[in-house]
Amino acid sequence: MILQHRQVKADDIKTICSFPLNARELFYMFPKAQYPLTEAQLSKVIAQRFDSTVVETENSVVGFANVYRAERGGVCCIGNVIVAQEARGKGEATYKVETIIALAFDRYDATEVQISCFNQNTAGLLLYPKLASCPLLSKSESPWIVVDQHSSI
Numbered sequence: 001m002i003l004q005h006r007q008v009k010a011d012d013i014k015t016i017c018s019f020p021l022n023a024r025e026l027f028y029m030f031p032k033a034q035y036p037l038t039e040a041q042l043s044k045v046i047a048q049r050f051d052s053t054v055v056e057t058e059n060s061v062v063g064f065a066n067v068y069r070a071e072r073g074g075v076c077c078i079g080n081v082i083v084a085q086e087a088r089g090k091g092e093a094t095y096k097v098e099t100i101i102a103l104a105f106d107r108y109d110a111t112e113v114q115i116s117c118f119n120q121n122t123a124g125l126l127l128y129p130k131l132a133s134c135p136l137l138s139k140s141e142s143p144w145i146v147v148d149q150h151s152s153i
């Protein structure tokens with residue numbers, strides 16, 4: 001599977017809205033949203049955030065994430081991470097998060113990149129610590145991924 005990324009387009013929004021399969025998945029992606037995710041909800045959050053990015057394979061959008069805090073020379077925070085069901089377990093999430101992390105370091109000269117994960121989100125809890133050990137993306141001695149252990153919904 002060849003993966004590539006690009007900035008989100010208006011035409012992608014309906015597809016991204018189909019990614020959360022239930023209210024719990026939507027909560028992990030976007031806690032303030034109401035299930036089912038609507039184009040209006042997603043469009044609003046995209047307008048409020050930075051670098052909303054999709055991942056494509058074979059001309060299909062299979063992932064989405066963005067940056068909700070972008071401090072030049074400081075901390076950047078990744079949010080709204082979601083993967084289409086058909087792409088799960090195939091490396092898309094790793095590619096997407098590594099892409100956003102590299103973007104934060106390059107575009108914002110970030111010293112740290114943080115990503116939060118709810119403690120019931122098993123896939124995220126398994127993925128994010130693996131990425132934290134990747135020396136290629138670290139620019140400081142401080143950890144660049146912080147996994148917050150939030151209470152259950």
